[in-house]
Amino acid sequence: MSDAFLSLDTISKRFSPKITLGDRIALKLGASVDTRSVHAVEQVSLTVRKGETLGLVGESGCGKSTLGRIAAGILEPTEGNATLENKPLMEEGRKATLRVQTVFQDPFASLDPRMRIGDIIAEGPIVHGLTTKNEAPSYVKGWMERVGLDPSFVDRYPHQFSGGQRQRVAIARALAMQPDLLICDEPVASLDVSIQAQIINVFLKLREELKITCVFISHDLGVIRHVSNRVAVMYLGRIVEIGETETVYQNPKHPYTQALLDSVPKLVLEDDTLVEFTAISGEIPSPLDPPKGCSFNPRCDHVMERCLREVPGLIPVDGEQEAACFLNQKEETE
Amino acid sequence: MIFASHTPFGRFARQFLESKIAVGAFLVVVLILIVAILAPFIAPQDPYNQATLSLLDARRAPGHVGSGGYSHWLGTDAQGRDLFSAILYGLRISLKMGLLAGAIGLAIGATLGILAAYIGGRVEAVIMRIVDLQLSFPPILLALVLVALLGQGETQLIAALIAAQYAYFARTAFGAASAERSKDYIEAANATPLSQVRIVFRHLLPNCMPPLIVVATVQVANSIALEATLSFLGLGLPVTEPSLGMLISNGFPYMMSGRYWISVYPGFALIILIVSINLVGDQVRDQLNPRLRR
Numbered sequence: 325m326s327d328a329f330l331s332l333d334t335i336s337k338r339f340s341p342k343i344t345l346g347d348r349i350a351l352k353l354g355a356s357v358d359t360r361s362v363h364a365v366e367q368v369s370l371t372v373r374k375g376e377t378l379g380l381v382g383e384s385g386c387g388k389s390t391l392g393r394i395a396a397g398i399l400e401p402t403e404g405n406a407t408l409e410n411k412p413l414m415e416e417g418r419k420a421t422l423r424v425q426t427v428f429q430d431p432f433a434s435l436d437p438r439m440r441i442g443d444i445i446a447e448g449p450i451v452h453g454l455t456t457k458n459e460a461p462s463y464v465k466g467w468m469e470r471v472g473l474d475p476s477f478v479d480r481y482p483h484q485f486s487g488g489q490r491q492r493v494a495i496a497r498a499l500a501m502q503p504d505l506l507i508c509d510e511p512v513a514s515l516d517v518s519i520q521a522q523i524i525n526v527f528l529k530l531r532e533e534l535k536i537t538c539v540f541i542s543h544d545l546g547v548i549r550h551v552s553n554r555v556a557v558m559y560l561g562r563i564v565e566i567g568e569t570e571t572v573y574q575n576p577k578h579p580y581t582q583a584l585l586d587s588v589p590k591l592v593l594e595d596d597t598l599v600e601f602t603a604i605s606g607e608i609p610s611p612l613d614p615p616k617g618c619s620f621n622p623r624c625d626h627v628m629e630r631c632l633r634e635v636p637g638l639i640p641v642d643g644e645q646e647a648a649c650f651l652n653q654k655e656e657t658e
Numbered sequence: 659m660i661f662a663s664h665t666p667f668g669r670f671a672r673q674f675l676e677s678k679i680a681v682g683a684f685l686v687v688v689l690i691l692i693v694a695i696l697a698p699f700i701a702p703q704d705p706y707n708q709a710t711l712s713l714l715d716a717r718r719a720p721g722h723v724g725s726g727g728y729s730h731w732l733g734t735d736a737q738g739r740d741l742f743s744a745i746l747y748g749l750r751i752s753l754k755m756g757l758l759a760g761a762i763g764l765a766i767g768a769t770l771g772i773l774a775a776y777i778g779g780r781v782e783a784v785i786m787r788i789v790d791l792q793l794s795f796p797p798i799l800l801a802l803v804l805v806a807l808l809g810q811g812e813t814q815l816i817a818a819l820i821a822a823q824y825a826y827f828a829r830t831a832f833g834a835a836s837a838e839r840s841k842d843y844i845e846a847a848n849a850t851p852l853s854q855v856r857i858v859f860r861h862l863l864p865n866c867m868p869p870l871i872v873v874a875t876v877q878v879a880n881s882i883a884l885e886a887t888l889s890f891l892g893l894g895l896p897v898t899e900p901s902l903g904m905l906i907s908n909g910f911p912y913m914m915s916g917r918y919w920i921s922v923y924p925g926f927a928l929i930i931l932i933v934s935i936n937l938v939g940d941q942v943r944d945q946l947n948p949r950l951r952r
């Protein structure tokens with residue numbers, strides 16, 4: 325694709341358990357040791373276009389954070405290539421680009437507790453020559469103002485800030501590296517709802533100002549709808565549906581997306597009737613032992629015999645929209 | 659207030675000042691340090707200078723006014739040495755050995771432990787199994803063997819003390835670094851990216867320091883005690899540099915003949931020093947251990 329900015333090509337990521345000497349001896353003696361690996365991400369291909377925000381949504385444990393870390397150049401995929409404008413994100417196990425930066429979920433854990441926030445924001449830019457030691461104070465103050473922090477706080481430590489303020493520090497740290505692509509890994513999940521709105525507004529404002537491309541990961545369907553141009557729905561390591569945000573939200577084509585949207589508790593409709601939400605039945609299967617065929621088949625209302633045998637690929641439904649469900653294929657062939 | 663409450667050190671200092679025992683012990687340690695450093699100016703006699711010693715003054719009881727014309731507050735030993743002066747010089751040696759062994763042991767142990775935790779795999783396996791093996795021996799045994807192998811002398815003794823102690827630092831550093839390295843701020847540093855060296859020294863090491871400081875205070879006290887033990891056994895420093903352990907040992911034969919002061923006063927000095935350091939260490943541990951935090 326010519327318009328691909330970030331390109332993830334048939335990415336898989338498996339986490340294998342560490343087999344210790346003790347485990348090996350136990351295996352030799354015939355004991356059962358769990359050596360299965362976790363299939364966190366399975367065969368995901370995804371492109372992000374310059375300037376857009378792609379929302380990545382799914383339940384916890386579906387691999388969206390792992391995929392985010394691969395896109396951020398922090399994790400190396402077991403299989404497949406992750407490239408930014410045809411340059412690999414990682415080389416020899418280390419991140420090889422400055423153009424991607426990340427905002428992490430928990431601002432209480434992602435800031436070094438022993439550093440002043442001015443140093444936290446300035447460290448990367450100084451090391452990589454984006455500013456000099458002498459110019460760093462004004463550089464840092466500029467970024468603090470942009471994310472809505474009082475520049476007089478530069479000498480404070482992270483513990484002196486609230487969660488929302490810390491997340492602003494984390495955003496300033498990421499943006500001070502002047503990235504072209506920002507990966508936001510559940511940046512508001514650990515914040516109060518009122519603070520979430522503030523942080524999202526900061527994020528939207530800076531995205532406009534800096535013309536930055538984003539991958540926004542969240543389990544919150546409302547947040548994703550608010551911030552993203554396109555949305556990708558993940559289930560058990562695979563993308564099950566992808567498309568323009570409004571199209572997907574209004575006309576979901578995968579049973580999982582439909583179930584996910586139905587399971588959002590809505591308080592009232594326009595005509596004041598209380599709406600019951602339908603929870604998706606069953607648990608998300610273990611990624612240690614994914615079901616055969618379509619991974620959603622144990623929970624799907626429309627399960628067919630074929631779903632138990634074959635894994636559906638992404639099938640184009642309607643323009644940009646693609647869904648990994650045989651139901652859509654049937655409709656097309658008929 | 660002298661200490662600004664917003665820096666980590668300021669908060670630490672404020673909390674420390676709340677404990678009277680710890681502040682008292684800290685003042686005693688500081689006093690002993692000053693006295694030890696200034697020993698040549700404070701001590702009435704240079705206990706190493708044979709010319710100033712007189713056998714006429716040997717084994718005199720505390721308070722005896724000797725041939726030097728001044729009073730021996732704590733008595734004299736078998737060579738007619740003023741015990742007060744000898745203790746001041748002995749504290750100097752004990753503290754020097756303890757602090758040197760503690761500091762070098764901390765540097766070596768912390769480096770090994772943090773590298774093992776950060777690199778993992780084979781490096782971790784090799785370093786930590788050696789450390790585990792060493793921790794299964796009593797430090798005194800290890801020190802005895804090393805002194806026997808290396809011979810006597812200041813450098814050899816410090817080497818033996820370090821070898822006997824560094825494993826504790828390595829274990830502690832490994833534990834702390836293993837917990838810290840999986841935290842998000844290390845991942846964030848990798849995501850910037852920053853160099854491995856910078857991540858280890860700027861981010862990992864400072865966050866591993868609290869438990870290491872606790873172990874360091876305890877290990878300085880342990881080094882002093884270990885050095886005193888070796889000296890008492892006659893395996894410590896040469897006779898020309900009497901540490902507290904050797905002073906105690908020198909007075910030991912006279913214990914039963916009523917001349918208690920030759921052993922007992924250096925013993926008191928040693929106890930006060932070690933107990934004070936440990937009291938400070940206890941308070942530091944209480945403050946830095948999140949589970950005990952009030």
